[in-house]
Amino acid sequence: MSKLINCVPPENIEEYKNVMVYVEHRNGSIVRGSLEMIGRARVIADKVNEKVICVSLGDNLSPIAEEAGTYGCDIFLGAESPEHRYFRSIPYAHKITDFIEKYKPNILLISGTREGRDLVSRIAVRVRTGVAADCVELDVEPKQRLLISWRPAFGDKTINQILCRKHRPQTVSSRPGSYPVPEKIPGRKCEVRIEKVKLDEKYLKHRIVSRKPKEKLDLTKSDIIVSGGLGLGKPDGFKLIRELADVLGGDVGASRPVVDLGWIPYDHQVGQTGQTVRAKLYVAAGISGKIQHVVGMKASETIISINNDPDAGIAKYSDYFINADLYKAIPIMIDEIKKRKKGSGGAKKSS
Amino acid sequence: MTLKIIVMMKQVPDAEEIFIDPVTYTLNRTAARGVINIPDENALEIALQIKDKVGAEVTVISMGPPQAEEAIIECMGRGADRGILITDRAFAAADTYATSLTLAATIDKIGKYDIILAGESTTDSGTGHVGPGVAEFLDIDQVTYAESAEVVDDKIRVKRILEDADEVVEVPFPVLVTVLTGANIPRRATLRRKIDAIKKGIERWDHETLGLPPDWIGIRGSPTIVGAVKVPEEKKRASKKISLEQIPEMIDELFEKGIIKREDGA
Numbered sequence: 151m152s153k154l155i156n157c158v159p160p161e162n163i164e165e166y167k168n169v170m171v172y173v174e175h176r177n178g179s180i181v182r183g184s185l186e187m188i189g190r191a192r193v194i195a196d197k198v199n200e201k202v203i204c205v206s207l208g209d210n211l212s213p214i215a216e217e218a219g220t221y222g223c224d225i226f227l228g229a230e231s232p233e234h235r236y237f238r239s240i241p242y243a244h245k246i247t248d249f250i251e252k253y254k255p256n257i258l259l260i261s262g263t264r265e266g267r268d269l270v271s272r273i274a275v276r277v278r279t280g281v282a283a284d285c286v287e288l289d290v291e292p293k294q295r296l297l298i299s300w301r302p303a304f305g306d307k308t309i310n311q312i313l314c315r316k317h318r319p320q321t322v323s324s325r326p327g328s329y330p331v332p333e334k335i336p337g338r339k340c341e342v343r344i345e346k347v348k349l350d351e352k353y354l355k356h357r358i359v360s361r362k363p364k365e366k367l368d369l370t371k372s373d374i375i376v377s378g379g380l381g382l383g384k385p386d387g388f389k390l391i392r393e394l395a396d397v398l399g400g401d402v403g404a405s406r407p408v409v410d411l412g413w414i415p416y417d418h419q420v421g422q423t424g425q426t427v428r429a430k431l432y433v434a435a436g437i438s439g440k441i442q443h444v445v446g447m448k449a450s451e452t453i454i455s456i457n458n459d460p461d462a463g464i465a466k467y468s469d470y471f472i473n474a475d476l477y478k479a480i481p482i483m484i485d486e487i488k489k490r491k492k493g494s495g496g497a498k499k500s501s
Numbered sequence: 502m503t504l505k506i507i508v509m510m511k512q513v514p515d516a517e518e519i520f521i522d523p524v525t526y527t528l529n530r531t532a533a534r535g536v537i538n539i540p541d542e543n544a545l546e547i548a549l550q551i552k553d554k555v556g557a558e559v560t561v562i563s564m565g566p567p568q569a570e571e572a573i574i575e576c577m578g579r580g581a582d583r584g585i586l587i588t589d590r591a592f593a594a595a596d597t598y599a600t601s602l603t604l605a606a607t608i609d610k611i612g613k614y615d616i617i618l619a620g621e622s623t624t625d626s627g628t629g630h631v632g633p634g635v636a637e638f639l640d641i642d643q644v645t646y647a648e649s650a651e652v653v654d655d656k657i658r659v660k661r662i663l664e665d666a667d668e669v670v671e672v673p674f675p676v677l678v679t680v681l682t683g684a685n686i687p688r689r690a691t692l693r694r695k696i697d698a699i700k701k702g703i704e705r706w707d708h709e710t711l712g713l714p715p716d717w718i719g720i721r722g723s724p725t726i727v728g729a730v731k732v733p734e735e736k737k738r739a740s741k742k743i744s745l746e747q748i749p750e751m752i753d754e755l756f757e758k759g760i761i762k763r764e765d766g767a
């Protein structure tokens with residue numbers, strides 16, 4: 151039975167208040183993308199004097215609620231069921247829609263992870279609203295409480311503003327990694343309303359036959375990343391990259407061609423078709439600075455590049471541009487860092 | 502009874518040829534060749550593999566301008582049985598809500614179906630929201646981010662790839678599945694099949710065929726609007742050029758600024 155219906159706007163959009171966030175979690179903690187959304191929601195809610203409401207489904211939500219509180223949530227709404235251990239589109243979308251209809255948020259933020267994107271347009275169609283998709287910037291116009299969303303299009307060549315003037319909640323799916331994780335305030339508490347629900351039998355026909363967790367490197371969480379590119383010249387080059395990453399206490403990243411060549415697994419790839427990272431320190435060694443790589447790392451705080459080509463495009467995205475052979479530069483860096491890491495006599499001792 | 506499969510396919514400008522007008526920041530569509538959106542090719546291939554194995558009637562539907570007919574003929578050349586082009590000026594500038602509604606109305610009019618296949622997202626405006634939107638309008642189940650799919654009795658068994666896990670799920674028909682870019686290697690079209698397709702012709706449906714009121718579709722039926730446009734602003738970086746000899750100095754600076762921390766935390 152289909153229910154084709156147009157997007158009728160609600161009569162009184164003034165009734166819609168507060169910023170709702172869909173909280174996704176894994177192994178008892180909130181995923182990074184959802185933390186970013188709680189942080190954004192806090193900023194937006196403070197501007198218009200509203201509350202941050204988190205919604206989540208799962209089989210054990212108390213720890214999630216507690217964590218949400220420390221990141222800025224005011225009210226946590228949960229639906230708990232043993233069957234909610236696994237994500238299923240329809241029951242999840244239905245339950246979140248129930249929360250939306252009951253609490254009438256003005257804004258709904260969902261991190262555009264695979265789960266988030268699976269959910270968001272089902273929810274939007276159910277509540278008859280629009281979605282600003284894959285956004286990288288979000289702000290609110292305080293007078294009308296209008297959400298201003300920006301999203302890249304055409305391979306990130308342009309950024310477009312997306313508005314949803316007449317429909318509520320103004321819904322967003324946001325590109326994971328586009329915002330910092332908010333500061334955690336230990337001990338900060340939120341109001342918790344977790345209800346027990348029973349999943350309708352019919353949804354179990356959607357059978358999860360198997361679920362194989364992957365040991366996957368999550369570079370979006372890394373503070374320090376050292377990436378290697380084709381300039382390494384050989385697969386072995388990653389040993390040196392790894393060594394530098396180790397003395398810095400960071401992780402190893404890569405450009406796409408070295409992943410395609412099988413020098414390093416895909417979960418290390420940074421860029422448009424890899425991960426979008428925002429490290430405190432990003433080192434790019436033997437990477438030319440093509441836009442598809444740059445979009446995945448340019449949000450990092452400090453960027454150091456190492457390239458023997460004085461005209462390499464990566465230079466303009468770098469705070470420090472080491473114009474030298476990486477096989478000469480990296481060993482010096484490792485030595486100098488080691489000296490200072492240990493030395494109790496302060497940084498100035500060397501040279 | 503033969504299985505009925507519908508493949509949703511969008512014609513997009515070739516990503517390699519996309520050109521953004523430096524003054525208006527809009528896409529110069531005339532410059533780029535129209536091609537089948539890449540994951541839609543993978544979705545079609547899954548449909549055709551099912552057809553090869555258990556038999557099925559595969560219908561390709563596409564909403565777009567008249568030129569999109571070319572892409573439908575290509576799909577029929579690869580083995581699809583029927584092609585429907587949903588084309589009407591009134592559909593222009595639809596957002597994902599109005600697009601999903603129009604495609605769902607098309608599928609509704611086709612009538613019987615068991616499996617709907619779509620791509621994970623497009624390479625042009627790429628929201629990835631159309632597949633699940635259609636499933637919601639039709640009130641059917643969905644499985645997203647499929648790497649492969651096969652029919653087992655009256656169910657589909659799908660391997661889906663998530664950030665942290667690979668999942669195998671089994672869902673009874675009717676179901677909508679979205680397919681990952683590069684999930685398989687699409688077969689080539691044969692010239693003979695393409696000629697047959699041209700002879701057979703592509704059906705063209707407009708909003709009247711679908712019984713959709715003009716204010717439900719296109720820009721009028723869309724809750725979101727695309728507002729201002731800008732080119733991404735780049736954070737200006739110092740690009741301080743460092744020679745091998747200057748590395749110790751740079752490392753000093755990184756420690757002083759606290760970007761690298763000493764083991765004692767200082």
Ligand SMILES: Cc1cc2nc3c(=O)[nH]c(=O)nc-3n(C[C@H](O)[C@H](O)[C@H](O)COP(=O)(O)OP(=O)(O)OC[C@H]3O[C@@H](n4cnc5c(N)ncnc54)[C@H](O)[C@@H]3O)c2cc1C
Pocket residue numbers: 378379380381382404405406407408419420421422423424425435436437438439440441442443446456457458459462474475476477
């Ligand atoms: C649709 C699409 C998606 C893509 N997605 C991604 C993505 O997610 N991530 C990504 O990285 N790329 C991606 N790419 C590929 C991207 O366009 C570039 O091809 C790629 O980033 C280049 O990798 P690279 O910098 O390692 O190699 P190159 O461009 O070959 O650069 C190697 C660099 O190393 C330098 N070098 C050589 N020897 C030395 C040495 N001894 N010491 C120091 N420097 C040296 C050279 O001067 C050169 O600048 C994508 C492309 C497309 C079309």
Ligand SMILES: Cc1cc2nc3c(=O)[nH]c(=O)nc-3n(C[C@H](O)[C@H](O)[C@H](O)COP(=O)(O)OP(=O)(O)OC[C@H]3O[C@@H](n4cnc5c(N)ncnc54)[C@H](O)[C@@H]3O)c2cc1C
Pocket residue numbers: 280281282283284301303310312509510511512538540541562563564565595596597598600604618619620621622623625626627628629630631632725727
């Ligand atoms: C710059 C720009 C930004 C935009 N931003 C937004 C936004 O934030 N929110 C919003 O709601 N809309 C937005 N739109 C409009 C949106 O692109 C259109 O609604 C479009 O029709 C939806 O397609 P998509 O490319 O996003 O599809 P996706 O959801 O990425 O496509 C997924 C799959 O659905 C199927 N499919 C999609 N379109 C068709 C079709 N026409 N015919 C057949 N099958 C199809 C294909 O199988 C495809 O692989 C934007 C448009 C532009 C130009």
